[in-house]
Amino acid sequence: MSDTAGRTEPGPGSRGGDLPQAERQPGPGGSDRAQAQRDPGADTERPGGGGGDGTVADLEHRLAEAQDLRLRALADLDNLRKRCAAQTRSAADEARAQVARQWLPVIDDLERALEHAEADPSAIVEGIQAVRQQALSVLVKLGFARRDDTGVVFDPTRHHAVAAKVDPDAPPGTVVEVVQPAYGEGDHQLRPAQVVVAEAD
């Protein structure tokens, strides 16, 4: 479902067309002036020249102009908000589909390995290991390389301590065992590693 949504959405095309319009919005000064120049021709009550003379008619006119401008700006903002929400949705759908697609070969190969297993059960281990490698390389391509944290100093931004134990071979405060590995680095960390940390005797 998300796949179709991603495809039917014109996406980049419509985005390209919409952008200049969106860019015009933050400059109310510019459109204000444009409007002021346009209006004097249409409005006969307004005295000639750019500067208002402060008469009631002039002030009323300027008020109406400002109110009109305000309504337009609010409508523009509302449209922008809706478009933004729609674009976010379609971008998320597209990203999900792209990631899901990268996992399809892994599923295919798992199924092939299972077919193989019926003929020769011992062959399956090798097959599964190959598929695991393949899955890891998918994660690398997505930017989430598997991390080995054994031996490094415990860091709560990267590790979640699940236990502490005395280990004569490891300096206190370092990771002696990874219970569950981490994937990714820094801001692109899928999850921290669950680790056992060496404690002082």
Next chain:
Amino acid sequence: MATAVGIDLGTMNSVIAATEAGKPTVIPNAEGSRTTPSVVAFTPQGERLVGQLARRQAILNPKETIYSAKRFIGRRFAEVQTELNAVSFDVAGPDGAARFEIGGKQYAPEEISALVLRKLAEDASKFLGEKVTEAVITVRAAAELQQVYHGLGAAASGASDRLDQQPGAPQPGGPQGDDSDDVIDGEFTTHE
């Protein structure tokens, strides 16, 4: 324009939200999570950790990782004997008030909760791109806590700021020591 946020200061986790386009929206913290553990830790390296990072090292640092601080707010040492057995850190009772003992220093429970509030407000400021200047915070409704809430707001924001009690928010004579939350309006500014 001033940005107002709502904070649910929970015993285990806290959440901060703001209204965007008329709808309440939960603001993710700096770690990208919608809830922040109400946990504060003082590491042996002298660092102060708040939230998820504090929780991740809790098992290594049981004496200096404070959780469930909300249960201790505004309570006498004699009233928290059950809680004492459930936590790994040290609680003292100078002058009868419950205080956490961390590295030889004593902290009031509301000081610890204030650190959680401050992280939430700072992360929200970064997310919203403007300073958070007003907050509505959920707290236990109990008359004897009124003074504590003022302290909480001040501690969260720095001495010059204030936490205003709205008339009629936590009613005197409300459920005492009950864990049900009431809401007060507060105003505070985060430190730069």
